[in-house]
Amino acid sequence: MQSGLVLLVMSLLVFVGVFAIGNPVDILINPDADQAEIERAIKALGLDKPMWEQYWIFLVNALQGDLGRSFVFNIPALQLIWQRMPATLELAAFAMFLAIFMGLPLGMIAGLKPGSWIGRTIMTGSILGFSLPTFWVGLMMILLFAVYLGWLPASGRGETVDLFGVPVSFLTLNGLSHLLLPAINLALFKLSLTIRLARAGTREAMLMDYVKFAKAKGLSNARVILVHVFKNIMIPVVTVLGLELGNVIAFSVVTETIFAWPGMGKLIIDSINVLDRPVIVAYLLMTVTMFIVINLVVDVIYSLLDPRVRLGDLKS
């Protein structure tokens, strides 16, 4: 209910806001066009109606799954976003994968040996990961790996193969080489975050009674760490990273612009620059919806992982 309200308010805000940006007619129509031609175009795009009527038409259509047509591409805005979405999701998923599978072990090592040189090196790295502006790191990665070393391509998506009818890059070698740089770039911040969470969690868990008990029971060190400690540090990691998934999708705007990755993020920046209103509105609504869904899913997973949350709910 609240989610629906947020969505409605957002749609109104975005619509009114986008309406105020500027006049798309100036940009889209040939300046040499005569008055009759301009008027015909305005009618065709539905721009001659008053604002509230445009919003009402938009709202009715939106409920039927129609968010308007792109002024530039002249195909439904939603379809345009659907086309671009797999690229963004692939990038985001791969970045999250990197962040988790590199961050957890690194963070646990740093947590088990906080004073050692390896622990300190990992922590220094994670502080850098927080402080470095993502977009600049991306540029420097292009400079190093694409321009000077020539190992990896700097832009585009490379070869794709269809997996269940969706084009993906990570199954071809060429596609994977295109995916690697943007994914690392996007993962950098989350990686630092995962390291910090895993480190703090491990340090805390190692002092807990259940760890002492497991050790006293005669379990091997590896089992204590990989089973008992690991399960307990997963709770904060899942919560935070779940919420960060949305953040990754939003931040892919930056990464996609740098690496010319043909996803939704690049689409929105291009659309803002040419004032392609339906696409901007559709993108923002899609993202908001995505956020609401992600928050819901995280809540559910959270209660599955931590029985205490479920019990708390039952009592109240």
Place this chain on the structure above:
Amino acid sequence: MTVGVEIIKEETLLRRFISDFAQSKIAVAGLCTIVVIILIAIFAPLLSSQNPYDLGQLDIMDGRLPPGEVGGAGFTFWLGSDDQGRDMLSGIFYGLRTSLGVGAMSAFIALFIGSSFGLLAAYFGGRVDSIIMRIVDIQLSFPAVLVALVLLAILGKGVDKIIIALVAVQWAYYARTVRGTALVERSKEYMEAARCLALNHKRIVFRHLLPNCMPPLIVVVTVQVAHAISLEATLSFLGIGLPVTEPSLGLLIANGFEYMLSGKYWISFFPGIALLVTIVSINLVGDQLRDVMNPRLQK
């Protein structure tokens, strides 16, 4: 002959704070760097060999010179020049000005708005509290980049507009921090005493409650200034932040992007370093402030 007179310095709160802060050498180094950067930003016109915003002073013939080259105007381009013949060093000095200005300005306006709402929520509680905090929660569930992107898509480019966008992104953090502290402070005895004296709301909130909520706020301000600078650079890089005529560090980096593939690294590289040093120094100071002000870590 001197008698060993021990001078006992009175331990004031400020002195204690300074000595605590100075325990971390790296934080002191960060603080010094910030001071130098601020001085550079203030005195940019005196330090630069040209005014990078004055198109009349730029000579397109000096375009894309590598670092250390002497240009047509007779001075050395220590860090090279960009495509319009703008001296990168001067560009960075002026860029720091814009970036720091925008960052500090937005952080302070957001601080004012955010802490006012936070105080209102904590002091009055009840429905006021739940409405304000619900808005804060909803706002914080969206990533800062996205919110700023939406606002700038709506508002357009410009210094004032980017400040509005940054304030809109940041106020919620302050509101939440202040509310958290103020809730704890509200139930303390001095607040009760103030209420018993029948002081008016305004006086209680601003003279008694607010000063006691300052310590955590100062830490949040430091971190948020760094965040604002970074976000402004990102948005300008995307081409939706500041206008091209007055480049901030983000725009300088964006200008160099297209020349990078041909190996002309300096246009993007040096402004990035300046940005990096600024952000890292602020974060170092912020980290130390957090440690010093955290009562749980105090001896």
